[in-house]
Amino acid sequence: MPLRTTYAEGTPNWTDLPTTDQESAKAFYGRLLGWEFQDDPVPGGGVYSMALKNGSAVAALSAQPPAQRGMPPMWNTYFAVENVDTTCAKIEPTDGKLVMAPFDVADYGRMAVASDPGGAVFCLWQAYSHIGAGLVNEPGGVVWNELLTSAPEQVVPFYQRVLGLGVTETGMDGEKYTMFQAGGSDVAGVSPSPGGDLPNHWHVYFAVDNVAATVEVAPSLGGSVLMAPFATPVGQLAMLAGPQGGTFSIHQP
Template identity: 35%
Template sequence: MTEARGSAGRDDEGRDRYTPGAPCWVSLMVHGLAATQEFYGALFGWEFRPGPRHLGPYVRALLDGRDVAGMGRLPPDRHLPVAWTPYMASDHVDQTAEAIRLCGGTVGVGPLDAEDAGRLAICSDPSGAVFGVWQAAAHQGIGAAGQPGTPAWHELLTFESESVAKFYGTVFGYEEEPVVSADIDYLTLHLDGRPVAGLHGVGTSLPRDQGPHWLTYFEVADADEALHHVAGLGGHVLKPARESADGRVATVADPEGARFALIESRR
């Protein structure tokens, strides 16, 4: 599991730029922002600082002084799912948003400016899975990677992978690498020959209270210890730690129900 970042070069200030189409940011909208900060701060060691307030109160999570993720507060009158949302990099978010519409997706928010940080849109694919598009300005995206507490992978859980892969491939230029197996519907999306995300078709095995959705994996040093912390902090263990080709993996939810995965990578 790896993310394609930096291969597009650097910006005028020498910071890494994300390849268009690469997951570059992840954000969570919640009802109780302070309590959510306490949960993730204790779990991952994140610190927080104020971010753009284009959609209401918002903070950026930092690890060792580098940006890792964002969190915002949902308006009290909006009963929206509490879920982690990955953002894909774009050089022209308005053009990307138009391509999303033409390919059968939906643009629910934006495109709009997030102060001087950049420009964004929040969209959904034809199956209904929500994702964001980010055109960087002052804020390039995730600045820390490959260490505990950072996003390590993004995986779409959907009904079947083939049709939705065509959507993402057309919009973002991904190449597909399917897993050849009679038992699993899975393919990996690649940019410049590097894997950036996975699509997992699970048919009717999707959670009853949640349709197709993106799942973010966060790196941890010890999966079993992290699960103990999740439970102790008021979260929920949905799938206990298990071995995978990439390491030891578990699926959990925070106290508000936002699902995410933990991965103890093999290095």
């Protein structure tokens, strides 16, 4: 279902990147993923750059807030919830941490920021006028969200209790792979952290027409190839980073 107008409770519905150089990031992702941008003023100064694909919102870029300066940029994953305040009340009793208490974002929605018991940060979104991404699972849009964590035994029950997600397990290249379910559909995955310099985090996958061609052009646009293209049962994958950081993967079904 590429075009979306609603999201079931607990479904990843939005992603954005607070970055140290917003204009450079717009140039990189615009050319790499075919995005156009709509700059919306932010109270207090600055803009929130809404990324559009075929006229539909798919993601956003913004300036990194002062509290995050000195930290590497990271893509945020948002989860749709019916009531942010009610959901936030479950976080700390379930061994998570409330990083930013609920607040309204104009008439777009109400959000909060939290971290799970493994330290991975995520956002909650209660939609008003902005439901999240209007286009998914198509080139230029988000196709999957995956929690890379060193503590799957701790965090899977956390998301079940806080977001009401179901859990199934399947095989992927001979390894057990955990998937979260919402509204009867698989909506996200859980994978052991790859280690190295990457912290536990929610990882974003963008769909592309051709992984090899996208990887080839990324360095010329200022990006980095962290993992060369490789085949999986669900298609070709590769891992990249933008010019300022901000690790993400690309997927060719």
